[in-house]
Amino acid sequence: MTPLSDNTKGALLMIASMAAFTFGDACVKGLGGVLPLSQILTLRGIVASLFIAGLAIALGHVRFDFPRSDWRLIALRSLAELGAAITFFYALFNMKLANVTALLQMLPLTVTLGSALFFREPVGWRRWLAIGIGFCGMLLIVRPGSEGFNAFTLSALGTVVCVTVRDLVTRRMSRAVPSLLVTLCASLTVVVFAATWSLWQDWQPLESRSALLLGGASLFIIGGYTFSVLVMRVGEVGFVAPFRFTGLVWALLLGWLFFAEWPETLTLVGAVTIVATGFFTLWRETRAKRRQAKT
Structure with missing residues (x-):
């Protein structure tokens, strides 16, 4: 059997x-209306933080030099992570899973836009065009002025x-x-905030279903972090990065399967538009970095 290439x-x-x-x-979404968000973030965050801390120690990432x-x-990054966690789950509890995920596919475009505006990084006309088209795709999903444009949609955009x-x-x-030290600091920030917030909310008993979903959410986030660390060690970034879009x-x-949700046609068109322009943006950035490396 032929061994898999690093890119594969x-x-x-x-x-x-x-x-x-x-x-x-999806597990967290299933807990919406059953457990307070503060309780979910606290319990899930403790498990995630313990795992990240152990991984950071094992890999020698706990250092301060x-x-x-x-x-x-x-x-600042930890505060941004906290804001992302709160706005994301608020939107997730009240929107279709695919709709929220589709909006998050805007990130390659918004990061490129932010780099150009704040860091003066060069962006060619092709990527500017891709950013513009991608934002049109975003408008197809949120559709300002429609009944679907509400506080939950704004919360999802706040996550972006x-x-x-x-x-x-x-x-x-x-x-x-x-x-991993950076990731640990962000995780601990979320846990401390959520635990403090939970003091003003009534914790709910963990019944079998909610305990199973919470356990699943904790295990899956550990798996996600593990795979994301491993992926940094193999393959070319330009080849591997576009596979982020498989999340959609x-x-x-x-x-x-689990929530009987299916996005409307316009939402799907917007999602495809965002993914296509995001893919193109990542590809152009990879080419630009390769040219810079050769000069």
Whole structure:
């Protein structure tokens, strides 16, 4: 049997990572209306934080020999992660799983836009065109002025903003900062906030169904983090990164199977538009980086 190439391994790991995160989101969505969000975030976050801490220690990522200026960036990134968690799950409880996931496919476009606006990174006319078309796809999903455009839709868009800020801040950190330490700080920030928030809410007993879903959400997020760490070690980024979009396929499938959800035709057209332009943007960025490396 011919061994798999590094690119194939990376693609499979990326698909597995997206599947794990999406399955975890589906488990959390199933808990909507059963457990308070603060309780969900606290319990899931404790499990995730313990796992990330163990992984960081095992890989030697718990170290602090990096510039102090990076701590401000880590703090800002952690706050952005907190904002993303709250807005995402608020939207997830009240929107179709695929709709929320489709909007998150905007990230390659919004990160490129943010890099151009705030960091003056060069962006050619093709990528500007892709960003414009991608935002048109986003409008097809949210459809301002329609009944579907509400606080939940705005919350999903808030998630896109928060994750964009998170990723832009990450780009400004020095390479001396261990990636898993950054992830651990963000996870602990969410846990501390959620645990504090939960003091003003009534915790609900874990019945068999809710315990199973919460356990599934915790296991799937561990799987997602594990696969995402492994994927960084194999394959070319330009080849592997586009497989992030498989998360939308999983969201469509899970939404249909478990929640009897299926997006409207315009939403699907918008999602395909976003994925296509995001894929193109990633491809153009990879080509630009290769040209810079050769010069």
